[in-house]
Amino acid sequence: MDNRTRATTFAGEPCDMSSWDAGNCPVRDVMNQIAGKWSTLILEALAERPYRFGELRRLVPDISQRMLTQTLRDLQRDGYIDRQVFPTKPPSVEYSMTELGHSLFAPLSKVLAWAGDNHAAVKAARARFDASELA
Amino acid sequence: MDNRTRATTFAGEPCDMSSWDAGNCPVRDVMNQIAGKWSTLILEALAERPYRFGELRRLVPDISQRMLTQTLRDLQRDGYIDRQVFPTKPPSVEYSMTELGHSLFAPLSKVLAWAGDNHAAVKAARARFDASELA
DNA sequence: GATTGTTGGTCTCAAAAAGAGACTAGCGCT
DNA sequence: AGCGCTAGTCTCTTTTTGAGACCAACAATC
Numbered sequence: 622m623d624n625r626t627r628a629t630t631f632a633g634e635p636c637d638m639s640s641w642d643a644g645n646c647p648v649r650d651v652m653n654q655i656a657g658k659w660s661t662l663i664l665e666a667l668a669e670r671p672y673r674f675g676e677l678r679r680l681v682p683d684i685s686q687r688m689l690t691q692t693l694r695d696l697q698r699d700g701y702i703d704r705q706v707f708p709t710k711p712p713s714v715e716y717s718m719t720e721l722g723h724s725l726f727a728p729l730s731k732v733l734a735w736a737g738d739n740h741a742a743v744k745a746a747r748a749r750f751d752a753s754e755l756a
Numbered sequence: 757m758d759n760r761t762r763a764t765t766f767a768g769e770p771c772d773m774s775s776w777d778a779g780n781c782p783v784r785d786v787m788n789q790i791a792g793k794w795s796t797l798i799l800e801a802l803a804e805r806p807y808r809f810g811e812l813r814r815l816v817p818d819i820s821q822r823m824l825t826q827t828l829r830d831l832q833r834d835g836y837i838d839r840q841v842f843p844t845k846p847p848s849v850e851y852s853m854t855e856l857g858h859s860l861f862a863p864l865s866k867v868l869a870w871a872g873d874n875h876a877a878v879k880a881a882r883a884r885f886d887a888s889e890l891a
Numbered sequence: 892g893a894t895t896g897t898t899g900g901t902c903t904c905a906a907a908a909a910g911a912g913a914c915t916a917g918c919g920c921t
Numbered sequence: 922a923g924c925g926c927t928a929g930t931c932t933c934t935t936t937t938t939g940a941g942a943c944c945a946a947c948a949a950t951c
Contacts, residue, residue, distance in 0.1 A: 641797065641816055648796065651871035651878055656791040658909085662776065662784065674928055681776055685910050690929060700881025710918050711927035721877055728870050731863035736786035742856055743786055746835025793938085809899055820939050825900065845947050846898030 654699050655725070659684055659692045664718070665733060667702055668726045671717035701725060789834050790860070794819055794827045799853070800868060802837055803861045806852035836860060 641649070654660065662681050666672055672680065678689055693716055696702045701722035705715045718726070776784070789795065797816050801807055807815065813824055828851060831837045836857035842848045853861070 642818065647872045647875035648800065648868050651875055652796050652868070653793060655867075656793065656796065658788060658791065661787050661791065665783065675926090678928095683910095685912090686929070687911085687931095688909065691909095698882055698885040699878050700885075706928095709927085711925095712917090714928060721874065721881065724874070725867075725870055728863065728866035732790075732860075732867055733783050733787070735860055735863050737782045739856065739859070740782035740786055743834050746856065747833055750833040750835075810897085813899095818939095820941085821900070822902095822940085823938070826938095841899095844898085846896095847946090849899060 651699075654695055655701075655729070657692060657695070659688055660696060661729070661733065663689075663692055663696060664701065664722065664726055664729065667716060667718045668723065668730070671715050674714050674716070677716065696722075786834075789830055790836075790864070792827060792830070794823055795831060796864070796868065798824075798827055798831060799836065799857065799861055799864065802851060802853045803858065803865070806850050808851070809849050812851070831857075 655664070659681065662684075663677060666677060666680055674689070674693075677693075678684065678686065681689070684692075693702065693704070697704050697716075700719060703717045703719055705717070707713045707715065790799070794816065797819075798812060801812060801815055809824070809828075812828075813819065813821065816824070819827075828837065828839070832839050832851075835854060838852050838854050840850045840852070842850065
């Protein structure tokens, strides 16, 4: 029963799908962070130049302070961005992209570009689907 | 006060960040779908060859049926995958990647490859961060 | 001929995540 | 004295996700 499942599913796949379990799958481990709702936006901004907390908040108007804080900390934790505190009178914090972050953003920016180029096609597909749904 | 915010934030940016609002931002509109927790996994599988519902479920062991159904419908809605029902005795359903899906997967696979290549670096950064946190 | 398994889902309920908005503290400006 | 700036945190509500039961028709098994 269990061996049949394996046999049916993984009968010599060319692609390595042998370890898609939560723990040992690199794709999931890495993607689950950068796939967040806000991560790509923040990365896109920081890829261009460093920004401060308040600047990012204004740049992405409808992110909550709470999620911005959390997204930034997650990105920092995974080594994509750096956090630097300047002891000015109201202390300011600057976020900047690390080398690792830039190396990730290289391929990621291609996906972002694809999104821009094919937005119309996606919207069209969506409209078609929704139309056929209300039949 | 409002104009000052704009002036401070968008003082002639080289990158086009003029419309990051929820509605008119292509990046957010497209990415919010493929950035889901499971979307990339399903796309990765379907990029290789078509799969049936149950096969996908077994392939990604810890996805719930509910989320698999929903993820597949979202991907279908955006035009990345096709859904074909075969009227066999217990009717079977096959999901396959469309042209649009493949064209998206081209750049996306580069990011996935990056994730595989740099998984160690990310885990290392994470460990460093966590260590400095419990100070 | 009754049980069991298979198909691809849906439904309900609990848990986790995200969003909205008030609140903090120290300093500058007026 | 009162307000606003900084970068956050805290709480509360709403949304999203996960776990698991249930469905109907048919096939093979016992």
